Amino acid sequence: MKMKKPVTMVLAIIMGFSTHAAMASDLIGGGASWSGVGSTGQGFGVGDAQIGGHGDAFDTGLTFRVDGVSFNPTSYLSSGQTITSSVATLSNLQTQVQFYADTATPTLRTLITLTNNGNAGIFTKVGLWTNVGSDESTQTIASSDGDSAFSTQDRWLITDDSSVNSGDPANTHVIYGMGGLAPSFVSNTVFSSAGSQGVRADFLLNIAAGQSRSLLFFNQIFVQAGDARTAATVFDHLSESNAPLAGLSAEQIAGVANWRFAPVPLPAAVWMFGTALAGWLGLARKSYRS
Numbered sequence: 001m002k003m004k005k006p007v008t009m010v011l012a013i014i015m016g017f018s019t020h021a022a023m024a025s026d027l028i029g030g031g032a033s034w035s036g037v038g039s040t041g042q043g044f045g046v047g048d049a050q051i052g053g054h055g056d057a058f059d060t061g062l063t064f065r066v067d068g069v070s071f072n073p074t075s076y077l078s079s080g081q082t083i084t085s086s087v088a089t090l091s092n093l094q095t096q097v098q099f100y101a102d103t104a105t106p107t108l109r110t111l112i113t114l115t116n117n118g119n120a121g122i123f124t125k126v127g128l129w130t131n132v133g134s135d136e137s138t139q140t141i142a143s144s145d146g147d148s149a150f151s152t153q154d155r156w157l158i159t160d161d162s163s164v165n166s167g168d169p170a171n172t173h174v175i176y177g178m179g180g181l182a183p184s185f186v187s188n189t190v191f192s193s194a195g196s197q198g199v200r201a202d203f204l205l206n207i208a209a210g211q212s213r214s215l216l217f218f219n220q221i222f223v224q225a226g227d228a229r230t231a232a233t234v235f236d237h238l239s240e241s242n243a244p245l246a247g248l249s250a251e252q253i254a255g256v257a258n259w260r261f262a263p264v265p266l267p268a269a270v271w272m273f274g275t276a277l278a279g280w281l282g283l284a285r286k287s288y289r290s
């Protein structure tokens with residue numbers, strides 16, 4: 001491994017990537033700055049976020065625990081709008097986290113992927129942990145099921161401090177999509193806080209031998225809570241053509257457990273070609289068999 005590092009670094013310089021060990025970088029887009037992305041005291045995560053001169057969105061957010069053990073990789077790769085951690089093994093699962101900042105909206109996308117390279121299935125609990133900067137004045141101002149309580153029914157919730165049009169930003173936490181896997185447990189109590197000062201969501205995943213499964217999350221920050229409420233509705237009907245999914249491969253999208261995306265409509269000609277192709281393949285198979 002020690003021999004590989006210089007080669008990786010040379011490649012990184014040539015290709016315009018930068019690799020980091022136990023440090024942190026910023027991701028900027030859509031008017032938001034997601035800062036201190038990388039190694040935190042709670043493992044790999046996001047230190048804070050700012051928008052329009054309003055900071056203190058997080059006191060460390062978007063950190064993960066696999067069966068209770070903090071995800072704490074040794075390094076990460078920074079490239080454009082994306083920061084990707086190195087792989088760390090937790091509960092015999094090759095685990096990796098990728099952050100992506102949208103350029104048009106103040107949206108951070110978080111993807112955690114767990115791969116089972118073993119010979120038997122693994123049942124695991126993956127926890128998302130975020131401490132918000134609003135501390136003891138934290139309130140849940142909206143959630144997808146319409147009330148101000150955070151439950152496993154909530155696909156998203158918005159937290160804020162007592163000042164809904166100023167102060168710390170309004171924080172939208174998108175936990176899962178319609179039809180996707182819901183968390184088994186949620187709480188507003190997280191690390192470094194006594195009361196309701198954060199967002200925790202635990203997911204139970206069954207990962208078959210040779211399989212990769214992912215959990216996908218979105219966060220948004222706004223100065224005005226009303227803007228956060230309006231923007232959150234995008235996550236009620238996310239399709240594969242929506243900007244927040246930009247850059248994800250078909251394989252990555254297919255492995256996401258906590259969302260079910262509306263398929264992108266294909267032009268009629270493509271459908272007809274596809275039907276003809278399927279028919280032809282069916283005929284070919286039949287004639288091969290007979």
Ligand SMILES: [Ca+2]
Nearest residue numbers: 059132133135
């Ligand atoms: Ca806090």
Ligand SMILES: [Ca+2]
Nearest residue numbers: 163166167168
């Ligand atoms: Ca506020």
